[in-house]
Amino acid sequence: MNILALVLLLLTAPLSALGLPSSPPESWSMAGRGLPVLAEGRVMPLESWARLLSFRITGRENDSRATTWLLELLAGFESSPVEPRFLVNDAAILRAEGLNFTDRRLYSLEELTPLLVPDRVSALGLRYLNDPTPLGQEGLRFARALESWLALAEPEQSGFRVFLARGAGLTPLQLASQTGRTEAQTQDLGLWLYWRDQSQKGQWKEAEQTMALWSQRSQGELGLVNQVQLELLNNAVPWVFLLGLLALSGFTTRWWPSPSRNVGLQSLVLACLAVSTLWLVIRMVLTGRPPVTNLPSTFLFTGWLCLVVATVLVYRESGRGMAVLALISGAILPYFSGLFVGGGDPFVPPQAVLNTNFWLALHVSTVSGGYAAVLVSALLGHAYLWNSSRRGPGNLTPLWKALTASLVWGLSLTFVGTLLGGVWADQSWGRFWGWDPKENGALLIILWTALVLHLRATGWAQEWGTAFAAALGLSVLLFSWMGVNLLGQGFHSYGATTGKATLFFGLLALDALFLAMLAVRRVLR
Amino acid sequence: MFRFGSSKVSVVLLALLFLELLGGTLAQSLWGATAVQTTAFSQVFFWAQGVPLPGLPFWLGLTAINLSLGAWKNLKRTWQTAGLWIIHLALILFCLAGFGFAVVQEELLLGLPVGASSKVAFVKDAPQEVTRGLPFTLSVEAFSLPKYPASNEPSDYISDVRLTGGGIDQRARIQMNLPLRFQGFTIYQSSVQTVDGQMAPVFKITNNAWGFLPYALSGLLFGGLVLHLLLRRPGAKK
Numbered sequence: 157m158n159i160l161a162l163v164l165l166l167l168t169a170p171l172s173a174l175g176l177p178s179s180p181p182e183s184w185s186m187a188g189r190g191l192p193v194l195a196e197g198r199v200m201p202l203e204s205w206a207r208l209l210s211f212r213i214t215g216r217e218n219d220s221r222a223t224t225w226l227l228e229l230l231a232g233f234e235s236s237p238v239e240p241r242f243l244v245n246d247a248a249i250l251r252a253e254g255l256n257f258t259d260r261r262l263y264s265l266e267e268l269t270p271l272l273v274p275d276r277v278s279a280l281g282l283r284y285l286n287d288p289t290p291l292g293q294e295g296l297r298f299a300r301a302l303e304s305w306l307a308l309a310e311p312e313q314s315g316f317r318v319f320l321a322r323g324a325g326l327t328p329l330q331l332a333s334q335t336g337r338t339e340a341q342t343q344d345l346g347l348w349l350y351w352r353d354q355s356q357k358g359q360w361k362e363a364e365q366t367m368a369l370w371s372q373r374s375q376g377e378l379g380l381v382n383q384v385q386l387e388l389l390n391n392a393v394p395w396v397f398l399l400g401l402l403a404l405s406g407f408t409t410r411w412w413p414s415p416s417r418n419v420g421l422q423s424l425v426l427a428c429l430a431v432s433t434l435w436l437v438i439r440m441v442l443t444g445r446p447p448v449t450n451l452p453s454t455f456l457f458t459g460w461l462c463l464v465v466a467t468v469l470v471y472r473e474s475g476r477g478m479a480v481l482a483l484i485s486g487a488i489l490p491y492f493s494g495l496f497v498g499g500g501d502p503f504v505p506p507q508a509v510l511n512t513n514f515w516l517a518l519h520v521s522t523v524s525g526g527y528a529a530v531l532v533s534a535l536l537g538h539a540y541l542w543n544s545s546r547r548g549p550g551n552l553t554p555l556w557k558a559l560t561a562s563l564v565w566g567l568s569l570t571f572v573g574t575l576l577g578g579v580w581a582d583q584s585w586g587r588f589w590g591w592d593p594k595e596n597g598a599l600l601i602i603l604w605t606a607l608v609l610h611l612r613a614t615g616w617a618q619e620w621g622t623a624f625a626a627a628l629g630l631s632v633l634l635f636s637w638m639g640v641n642l643l644g645q646g647f648h649s650y651g652a653t654t655g656k657a658t659l660f661f662g663l664l665a666l667d668a669l670f671l672a673m674l675a676v677r678r679v680l681r
Numbered sequence: 682m683f684r685f686g687s688s689k690v691s692v693v694l695l696a697l698l699f700l701e702l703l704g705g706t707l708a709q710s711l712w713g714a715t716a717v718q719t720t721a722f723s724q725v726f727f728w729a730q731g732v733p734l735p736g737l738p739f740w741l742g743l744t745a746i747n748l749s750l751g752a753w754k755n756l757k758r759t760w761q762t763a764g765l766w767i768i769h770l771a772l773i774l775f776c777l778a779g780f781g782f783a784v785v786q787e788e789l790l791l792g793l794p795v796g797a798s799s800k801v802a803f804v805k806d807a808p809q810e811v812t813r814g815l816p817f818t819l820s821v822e823a824f825s826l827p828k829y830p831a832s833n834e835p836s837d838y839i840s841d842v843r844l845t846g847g848g849i850d851q852r853a854r855i856q857m858n859l860p861l862r863f864q865g866f867t868i869y870q871s872s873v874q875t876v877d878g879q880m881a882p883v884f885k886i887t888n889n890a891w892g893f894l895p896y897a898l899s900g901l902l903f904g905g906l907v908l909h910l911l912l913r914r915p916g917a918k919k
Contacts, residue, residue, distance in 0.1 A: 194831045195831045195832075196829075196831065196834075197828075197836075198829070505832070505836065508834075508838055509857055511837065511857065512858045515858075568906055568910075572906070575895075575899040578899070579896065579899065582892070582895060582896075583858075583860075584858040584860070584869070585869055586860065586886075587788070589895075591705075591717070592714060593706050593710070593714060597706070600702055600703060600706070603698055610695065613688040614688045614689045614691075616689070
């Protein structure tokens with residue numbers, strides 16, 4: 157150990173000799189993470205804002221260093237000019253600007269200095285504004301990242317506001333230069349300047365206490381339901397959920413003692429449903445909208461619906477195996493949400509065209525209900541094929557009945573939800589149907605589900621064949637629900653999405669391989 | 682074996698509709714949404730690399746015929762199948778409406794800066810500039826783009842307009858999700874454009890006498906579904 161400590165000591169010694177303050181301890185960042193900030197159209201904790209900016213500039217998701225980095229910038233520390241921090245997924249964008257770099261992912265402030273001028277950044281954004289190619293999308297993403305950086309460097313133009321005590325929204329620069337302040341603002345200004353001063357001197361303990369006090373007062377001003385505290389709680393919910401999943405994996409590997417197995421499973425399902433419900437309620441309070449407002453939130457909502465199904469099934473003798481399936485889908489689905497968080501903010505206010513709570517609640521909730529039913533039917537199809545390959549077709553009647561019922565519900569709800577979407581589109585934009593990729597996706601699910609339900613009537617497929625087609629519905633559902641958003645239509649930054657698209661289509665390929673193996677096994681038998 | 686009205690033909694048609702829609706959606710990611718919307722999704726036949734191929738309206742038309750014959754031949758004429766009859770009727774009419782709208786529907790676009798007026802609008806997605814006259818003059822008196830706090834994202838598009846002509850002089854407001862309905866026309870806030878450095882609203886204008894049809898058919902289909910589920914619920918009188 158001690159060699160590493162010695163090396164670290166030797167490396168940091170020259171800095172100490174120059175009289176620079178040491179790096180801030182974790183407690184300094186922890187004190188500032190809950191500071192309310194008005195940015196990106198809503199009030200959020202500084203931690204969320206820091207992660208959002210870090211994602212936008214560096215491409216790092218859930219950057220654990222983001223809060224410290226942003227607080228250091230606000231405290232007046234210069235960003236390192238040579239640290240590679242700016243994500244550029246295609247160096248052709250830089251070469252077009254006269255910067256001759258070879259392809260790599262990250263570039264430093266020093267390397268990008270010629271571009272960091274407001275006029276050049278605006279020109280860069282305009283150049284790629286209407287370019288639908290991957291290069292154009294990446295160019296636009298990069299221009300937006302540079303805009304965010306410039307806004308940080310010039311706080312008076314940034315648009316963000318530290319949400320101070322007494323409700324005054326002021327930029328840090330306004331704080332520092334303001335005259336004619338009220339008494340309350342004078343106190344805030346005093347705290348802010350003291351915090352900066354102590355931070356600059358490396359007096360982290362004093363700065364930490366000041367920020368904690370300021371943060372507490374500012375949060376207190378937000379009222380009884382404190383959005384900032386709720387959002388910090390929301391950031392912790394996935395970890396609780398993950399614990400539930402771990403418990404589930406233990407359960408399904410049969411280490412759970414047999415006599416208490418059913419009670420254990422029931423408790424687990426109820427606990428997961430409670431956490432998932434809490435998650436949705438927090439989301440609704442934070443956004444002031446229905447639980448589903450955008451694509452990422454449909455995964456949370458659909459996962460919740462799967463858990464409701466699991467809760468119903470787990471109390472039936474014949475339904476426990478199926479309850480495990482519903483529980484798995486309910487627990488895994490929310491993690492897809494993170495793949496599609498546009499711009500890095502899960503609570504981003506909706507675009508003007510979607511800014512209507514009535515239609516969001518009605519259309520998206522119904523369609524998500526349909527997706528949940530189709531998902532459950534596809535998983536039941538997998539379970540049918542798996543059990544059939546291991547034990548033969550006997551005693552699969554409950555599974556078969558549940559599969560058929562899920563398909564009927566899936567078809568009905570998706571159809572009604574899609575019609576409601578058509579009515580929304582007609583009421584708001586003047587067309588019932590426009591063959592938009594997302595609309596096509598919903599219709600693809602309807603057509604496939606109708607096809608599966610008609611297969612048996614033709615005699616072309618018996619139970620096994622119909623279950624196989626229902627299992628293939630998983631790929632249809634995932635492609636229509638998420639895949640159309642990964643086809644380069646610009647929902648997410650292309651750099652971050654390219655890898656995810658590979659992962660997503662890789663998962664689909666794996667599922668196809670699994671189903672093909674089961675089919676081959678049946679033919680050989 | 683493959684006779685119109687049989688469930689086998691239904692399965693084949695559903696599969697063909699599925700494949701064409703899937704292919705078209707993938708093609709949209711390569712060539713843009715509009716390129717496929719105006720060809721494979723709206724023409725009975727379209728040309729792909731010099732080869733004529735049937736478009737979605739073709740398959741929708743065949744599906745309507747098959748559904749009609751299938752319902753007539755296979756569905757029993759009893760109270761128990763009333764829901765299924767209504768569902769089939771609504772689906773047939775939906776296919777026909779989809780076929781018809783794809784062929785005849787026309788949408789107009791009109792971008793106007795503040796202070797400007799127009800009595801004509803442009804046909805959307807026309808290969809060359811085509812205009813249509815309006816029975817009124819549309820003027821824009823004010824336009825605003827309120828934004829979410831501390832953000833550049835607009836929360837709404839608001840246009841204050843004036844409609845004149847034919848003895849009418851009326852002021853109104855058009856917002857995103859709140860169109861203006863006037864003399865059979867519906868005027869929607871569609872997008873914005875920049876004219877001489879000034880933000881100008883773009884309106885979409887429709888005048889579709891059959892616009893009520895999707896609502897009526899949705900209601901019919903929903904009613905059929907509910908009736909069918911009620912008649913087939915466990916314990917229902919057979």
